Amino acid sequence: MSIYDLSPSPSEEGEVEALTPIHLSESKDEQSDVRFIKLIVSFTLGITLVLAAGYLAAVVLSDGAILLRPSEVALERHANYNTLIQPASEELTGSGVVACIVDSGLAPDHEDLQGINLVGWKDFINGEAQPYDDHGHGTSMAGILVANGWLKGVAREVDLLVAKALGSDGSGNDGTVAEAIDWCVQNGAHVISLSLGGAPDVLPFALGSGRSSGDASNDAIDAGIYVVAAAGNDGEDDDGDVAHPSSEAGVISVGGVTIKGTHWSGSSKGDNNGRLLPLPVLMPRGDPNKKPEIVAPAEGVPVLLENGGWGIADGTSAATVYVTGALCLLLEQQPSLKADESNEGADNVNTVKGMLKDSAVPEDGQVAHDDYYGYGLLSIQGLITRANQD
Numbered sequence: 265m266s267i268y269d270l271s272p273s274p275s276e277e278g279e280v281e282a283l284t285p286i287h288l289s290e291s292k293d294e295q296s297d298v299r300f301i302k303l304i305v306s307f308t309l310g311i312t313l314v315l316a317a318g319y320l321a322a323v324v325l326s327d328g329a330i331l332l333r334p335s336e337v338a339l340e341r342h343a344n345y346n347t348l349i350q351p352a353s354e355e356l357t358g359s360g361v362v363a364c365i366v367d368s369g370l371a372p373d374h375e376d377l378q379g380i381n382l383v384g385w386k387d388f389i390n391g392e393a394q395p396y397d398d399h400g401h402g403t404s405m406a407g408i409l410v411a412n413g414w415l416k417g418v419a420r421e422v423d424l425l426v427a428k429a430l431g432s433d434g435s436g437n438d439g440t441v442a443e444a445i446d447w448c449v450q451n452g453a454h455v456i457s458l459s460l461g462g463a464p465d466v467l468p469f470a471l472g473s474g475r476s477s478g479d480a481s482n483d484a485i486d487a488g489i490y491v492v493a494a495a496g497n498d499g500e501d502d503d504g505d506v507a508h509p510s511s512e513a514g515v516i517s518v519g520g521v522t523i524k525g526t527h528w529s530g531s532s533k534g535d536n537n538g539r540l541l542p543l544p545v546l547m548p549r550g551d552p553n554k555k556p557e558i559v560a561p562a563e564g565v566p567v568l569l570e571n572g573g574w575g576i577a578d579g580t581s582a583a584t585v586y587v588t589g590a591l592c593l594l595l596e597q598q599p600s601l602k603a604d605e606s607n608e609g610a611d612n613v614n615t616v617k618g619m620l621k622d623s624a625v626p627e628d629g630q631v632a633h634d635d636y637y638g639y640g641l642l643s644i645q646g647l648i649t650r651a652n653q654d
Contacts, residue, residue: 333414333574334414334415334566334574335574337576338415338566338574338575338576339414339566341523341564341565341566341576342415342416342566344523345523345561345565345566345586346416348521348523348525348561348641349560349561349586349590349641349642349643349644350625350643350644350645350646351418351644351645352590352593352597352644352645352648353645353648356419356593356596356597356648357419357420357421357422357593357596358418358419358420358421358422358589358592358593358596359421359422359596360423360596360599361419361422361423361454361455361592361595361596361602362383362422362423362424362425362451362452362453362454362455363409363419363422363423363424363425363453363454363455363456363457363588363589363592364384364424364425364426364427364447364448364451364453364455364456364457365402365405365406365409365424365425365426365427365457365459365585365588366427366429366441366444366445366448366456366457366458366460367401367402367405367406367426367427367428367429367430367459367460368397368398368399368400368401368402368403368428368430368431368432368434369387369395369396369397369398369399369402369403369426369428369430370382370385370395370396370397370402370403370406370426370428371395371396371397371400371403371568371570371571371572372395373572374403374407374568374569374570374572375413375414375572376407376411376412376413376414376415376568376574377403377406377407377410377411377412377413377568378412378413379412380406380410380412380420380424381410381421381422381423381424382395382424382426383423383424383425384424384425384426384451385425385426385427385428386425386426386427386428386444386447387428388427388428388429388440388443388444388447389428389429389430389431389436389440390428395426396428397428397570398431398432398570399430399431399432399433399434399570400569400570400571401430401434401459401581402426402428402430403568403569403570404567404568404569404570404575404577404582405457405459405567405581405582405584405585406424406426406568407567407568408565408567408582408585408586408589409422409424409457409585409588409589409592410422410424411568414574415566415567415568415574417589418585418586418588418589418590418592418593418644419588419589419590419592419593419596422592425448425451425453427444427445427447427448428444429441429443429444430460436460438476438477438508439474439475439476441458441460441477441480442474442475442476442477442479442480443480445458445477445480445481445484445491446480446483448484448489449480449483449484449487449489452604453484453489454489454490454592454595454602454603454604455489455490455491455492455588455591455592455595456481456484456489456490456491456492457492457584457585457588458477458481458491458492458493458494458509458510458515458584459493459494459579459580459581459582459584459585460477460493460494460507460509460581476508476509477508477509478508478509478511478512478515481493481509481512481514481515482512482514485514485515485610485613486609486610487603487609488602488603488606488608488609488610488612488613489603489613490516490591490613490616491509491512491514491515491516492515492516492518492584492587492588492591493507493509493510493515493516493517493518493584494507494510494517494518494579494580494581494583494584495507495510495517495518495519495520495531495532495534495555495556495580495583496510496531496532496580497520497530497531497532497578497579497580497581498530498532499528499529499530499531499532499533499636502532502533503532504533504535504539504542505532505533505534505535505546505555506519506532506533506534506555506556507532510555510556511555513549513553514553514610514613514614514617516557516558516587516591516617516620517534517555517556517557517638518556518557518558518559518560518580518583518584518586518587519531519532519534519556519558519559519560519562519580519583519636519637519638520559520560520561520562520563520579520580520582520583521559521560521561521562521563521583521637521641522562522563522564523561523563523564525625525641526627527559527627527636527637528559528562528563528578528580530562530563530578530579530580531556531559531562531580531583531636532556532580533635533636534549534554534555534556534635534636534638535555535635536548536549536554536555536633536635551621551633552614552617552618552620552621552639553617554633554638554639555635555638556636556638557617557620557621557638557639558587558620558621558624558638558639558640558641558642559583559624559636559637559638559640559641559642560582560583560584560586560587560641560642561582561583561586562578562579562580562582562583563578564576564577564578565577565578565579565582567582586642587620587642589644590642590644590647591616593644593648594616594619594647594648594651597648597651597652598651598652601615601616601651616651619647619650619651620639620642620647621639622650623643623646623647623649623650624638624639624640624641624642624643624646625640625641625642625643625646626639626640626641627640627641
């Protein structure tokens with residue numbers, strides 16, 4: 265974004281007099297004309313300054329969003345991240361695959377979301393019949409998947425289900441998230457995306473004593489539905505393991521990388537050796553279920569904002585949706601791996617987790633699972649190629 269200096273010169277009147285000297289022989293009409301021109305110039309300059317100040321204030325108040333289009337920096341990062349994850353053929357768009365996002369809602373009026381295939385909406389917070397987003401995180405995540413404007417989603421032609429399970433402050437109840445996951449299953453989701461525990465500036469949801477999001481996720485997996493969840497953003501003050509429900513064995517836990525493909529410092533660490541303390545007790549994890557399973561873009565990711573603008577966001581929540589999109593492309597290319605076209609259930613999920621493991625791009629020198637970097641960086645083309653080998 266360029267910022268132009270619109271302030272007046274130090275001595276406007278002096279310049280005008282120097283450029284247009286007033287001679288004693290000038291008439292009163294000529295002097296009036298000069299004063300009138302000065303007035304017009306001053307008025308125009310004043311209006312320009314007011315508009316410029318208003319524009320800059322709007323940019324600041326919208327966290328840097330440029331309200332007419334994304335910044336060149338955002339567009340460049342968008343292209344670089346797309347290259348980093350080794351995209352599949354442009355022929356794959358997610359068509360025929362149903363993806364369900366459980367988050368804070370959706371602002372469907374955003375220009376980059378025009379024409380998306382929104383096939384279902386459920387508001388578990390306020391019971392509203394029409395889609396909305398009073399926090400913004402859900403819109404940002406949906407854009408990574410289905411945007412088709414200045415920004416392009418990973419699988420922009422999927423049939424999209426959106427369940428609002430987080431409130432205006434970004435928090436939610438774990439039981440409500442479980443209900444939302446169940447709704448995704450009931451409405452034919454093939455992939456469920458849970459950017460929970462990995463949302464920037466979003467409060468964690470409260471664990472209850474009833475049916476949990478982990479229970480709902482495991483039931484979905486048993487039915488052959490792929491559940492993808494954020495590893496979490498506590499890497500710099502790590503609590504020892506990835507966030508719930510990505511800690512569940514069958515859930516695909518997604519960590520984060522920088523624009524250079526290196527580990528993002530905020531991404532949570534997985535505890536794969538098991539522990540007795542601190543609670544909860546963790547059993548050792550084996551392949552292909554070590555946490556996180558895979559990493560994807562998480563630092564300075566270009567996103568849509570609910571106010572109609574564009575911005576930049578950090579978090580493994582964004583990384584989660586990249587993996588969600590990759591799975592949607594895989595299922596389009598390999599429809600026999602869909603829950604409603606196979607009786608294999610959780611076996612299909614385990615098979616695909618093995619494909620993710622085998623196709624991930626490890627860090628330089630990495631020979632096994634890493635507690636931060638997982639099995640490696642998402643490669644969409646690698647995943648598709650690996651699937652075609654079977």
